[in-house]
Amino acid sequence: MNDDLTNDRPLDDDLATPREYGGSSGGFGSVEGMAKVMRREMPSPGVAETLMRQNKAEGYMCASCAWGKPKHPHTFEFCENGAKATIWDLTRDRCTPDFFAQHTVTELREWADFDLEMVGRLTAPLRYDAPTDKYVECSWDEAFTGIAKELNALDPKSVIFYASGKASLESSYLYALTARFYGNNNLPDSSNMCHETTSVGLKNVIGSPVGTCTLEDFDHCDAIFYFGQNPGTNSPRFLHPLQDAVRRGCKIITFNPVREIGLVRFIDPQSPVQMLTQQPTQLSHMYLQVRPGGDIAAIMGLCKHVVAVDDARTAAGDPSVLDHGFIDQHTHGFDAFIAQARATGWDEIERHSGLKRADLEAAADVYVAAERVIGVYGMGLTQHVHGTQSIGMLVNLMLMRGNIGRQGAGMSPVRGHSNVQGQRTVGISEKPELVPLDKLATMFDFEPPRDTGHTTVDACEGIRDGSVKGFISLGGNFVRAIPDREIMEKAWQHQQLTVYIATKLNRSHLIHGRVSYVLPCLARPEEDVQASGPQTVTIEDSFSHIYGSVGRRTPASDTLLSELAIVAGIAQATLPANPKWRWDEWTADYGLVRDLIAETYPEEFHDFNARMFEAGGFYRGNAAHDRIWKTDSGKAEFTHPTTMTALGIGDAPGRFHLITMRSNDQFNTTIYGFDDRLRGLSGSRLILLMNPRDMQREGLKEGDIVTLAGDADDDTRRAVEGLKITPYDLPDGCVGGYYPEMNPLVPLWYHDEASKTPASKGVPVRIDR
Known part of the structure; x- marks a missing residue:
């Protein structure tokens, strides 16, 4: 933003001092950050052993980000956020049915995101009971039968199968199959919102x-x-x-x-x-x-x-x-x-x-x-x-x-989530042209849907207009993560069915359909024992390498099922019998699912079971890495930009462009605490970072409380109130705030033209007093 786009007030030398962190990344600050979460969570015994195995061959693959795992790992091959994620999963706190007996869903909606997750690990399947406005315990059979009843009453095209980017390759493969067996390609995942x-x-x-x-x-x-x-x-x-x-x-x-x-x-x-x-x-x-x-x-x-x-x-x-x-x-x-x-x-x-x-x-x-x-x-x-x-x-x-x-x-x-790239690799995609549908048809004796499914934006638009009537979420906190959140929350509850597969309570679970289930699953560090014995799951990193992951910790509850077992349970209860759909066998032995992945993608996953514990992971290959260009021209394409700015809405008097950010005490929508150490910030997340020059032009001083209002080209009122002005080193015309708190300011229609990824790094806004 040029100075003349705000006002003509001359600047003086009395500018606020920008906040900053005087230390370095890593160091003792990182150690203390991990220790703080450890002291608060008091994780289950064995967390130290899990951390020592983290991201190592035949160990446990971190459930946080998708960064690569080296062939020759460090002694401590985990970072501050990776350790926090592991400790978070292995907390001793439990969110039991007794907790829900004491609180209505309406009451819990007033809780902060941090407080919801701090209740602890979910321990039993839950069904929403409308007369009492509470989640009540149910059996797994009751949950699967109830979900199947609703799914079979709905048009398959009206149901979304969302995945958060954290589920294993095995679970993801069966989840994608389930959606296609059911009759749709509505398989958005968290990649739709980022990469x-x-x-x-x-x-x-x-x-x-x-x-x-x-x-x-x-x-x-x-x-x-x-x-x-x-x-x-x-x-x-x-x-x-x-x-x-x-x-x-x-x-x-x-x-x-x-x-x-x-x-x-x-x-x-x-x-x-x-x-x-x-x-x-x-x-x-x-x-x-x-x-x-x-x-x-x-x-x-x-x-x-x-x-x-x-x-x-x-x-x-x-x-x-x-x-x-x-x-x-x-x-x-x-x-x-x-x-x-x-x-x-x-x-x-x-x-x-x-x-x-x-x-x-x-x-x-x-x-x-x-x-x-x-x-x-x-x-x-x-x-x-x-x-x-x-x-x-x-x-x-x-x-x-x-x-x-x-x-x-x-x-x-x-990449962000630990297996967000891998999920796409094994079939979670709304784009049918990216999936070997003919091969799947032969392998499983069915006719796959061939139409393009819903992206995240498409799913949200369908929920708003009523054409989407069911939503199944394999992990994640979808309602909290999406644009136009306040508008979406109101529309969300008109759906007939919502199903949430999760390890901890989050806000999405409280924004439910008429029929709703919360299904608790094992966390990746926990031992997954099925009929054939302890199981291995696999994930893919940002570099297209595949790793096996073995959990050893005692599950948070005897009632928990694995993600794969839950997916198979829903599928078996919902879908007709087919001799090639062997849900019980696949649940009993995940190696059989890996055989299916290898059969479906032989070039990339041949000898899958034999290779999954290679040090540094096995490389599934990448044609462009070998200068083989799978483009229309058969060559790499120079492109010719039509604009010099990636913003969809340009400058105007009084307009700023908001960038959403994550704190040092956060991974995606999970908030571990309220210290943003690496930016010199702590306490409330309701802050607005602003260039001191822009503060002076706008007549603002540090600590002022303002409302940030959307300034998009539509008639919808969007606002986040109660933001404290905080001076920070940013370019002129740029303000910063935390994700997901700023999501109400991002219009659903404001997204990348080609991919529909929400444009959260350049949102047009104005500052209201």
Whole structure:
């Protein structure tokens, strides 16, 4: 936002001091963060043994983020957030039927999210009883029979099968089968709300819906261009390879509106020297605070300077900067893109990116000097109306010098939930063209639905207009995570059926249909014993590697079933008998499900059972990693952006652009506490981060309480009240607030044009007093 878009009030020198964290990511702060949750939860015996096995071969795979698991793990191969997730699962607290006997659902809706989860692990299946407005205990048979009765009375096209991104490959495969046996492809998952832009954008331009890098590539890169992701909070184990890369001379160039300490300074908690000396590793060589949505312009600036350097070298008779051999053999659309880069003016680039030409040229010089470059990005790039174009621009930059499909180079999106990528791999997709339906038809003797199913946005629109009448949730906290939350909560309760498979109570369970069940499941660290003995589950990381995970802890309740057993129980009660649908056998032995996955996807999952415990996981492969481009042209595509900003709604007088953020004490919608240590913040989550210059222009001071109102181009009133103004180092015209508290401000229709991913990193808002 330019100064003249707010008001003409001159700025003086009496600006508020931005909050900041004076320490480093990692270090004793990380240790204390884990210890605080440990003291509060008093987890069950054996938590230490679980942590020591975490992310190691034949161990327990973390249920938090999807970062890779190295072949040669550290002694403590877990991070602060991963440890919190494990401790959270293994708490001694229990949410029993007696708790629900004491509280109505209406009463519980007034509780904070943190307080709901703090009640502890769910212990028994529950059915909503409308006359008393309470959840009451029921048997598993009663639950499965009741769910089946409702499903069989509904049109299959009116039911959603949602998955949170945490369920195992085995559970996910059977869940997708269940939806298709039932009659729909309505299989959205949490990827729809974060990285679906990657699945669409990358597939369009390089033929792969996932990143092309492996973990080992970070051992060989010379530069990392890093966009819109915060490893200190969202994937702390990433800090180790970043630190190693910097120490051997790799340069990290960071583009992010928020100056995140996780990309500035890091102290390795596993290094006695660093812990004793408290001397951090400085991570980012350059840190450029790009405007929200300004990445397209920033990357165009990089590309423009690379072209200028190449022109100068060519004119001088020096070797070309561009990899023309790669471009000629492997790409399409190069000439048109280069013409656009030459024609785009620096004034436009600077205006939309919020960055200076000199800084972008200096960053581009790092790219030119580096032989191998990795492009890393997160939701800061994907959650925009033109997020797909942002990804296309980053691919353009990488293609110019052949930085895709070779060691130490490539595209590396950082995924969130531990198996969100894997769920898509084994069939959880609303897009029938991504699933081998003909093979499934032969394997299971049925005719799969061929129509396109519902995305998250489609599901929400269907709930609002009444066409969606049933919702089954395999994990997650969907109602809390979606845009237009307050509007959606009102519409949600008109559904006929809601089913929630979960480990702990959350707000979604309290926003229920006319008939509703909460079905408690095992957590991943817990021992899963079926008829054939203890079971293994598997997950896929961000680098397309597959790992086996074995839980050993005693389950929180004897009544719990595994996610797979619950999915099979619902399916068996609902669907007609078919000799090829062997629910009891599949529940008894998960190895049989892995055999089905291998039969369905033989190229990627051959010998699945034999390979699942390989150190570092087994690689399922990636065609683009091998420079095989599964695009329409058979080549990697240079794209031509139609805009220099990823924002769907531009600047206007008094308008700000909100970016939603997660705290250091949080993973997705799970709130572990109220300390956002790495930003120097603590206490209430109802805060509004604001540039001190913008505060002064708006006549605001630190501690003022304001309402943040939506400023989208529609007639709907959206607002979040009671926000405390907090000075923070942000670009002009940008404000920040916590997810999911800010979700009521995100219009459901405000999403990426190609993928329908909600545009939560550039929401148009105004400040009301």
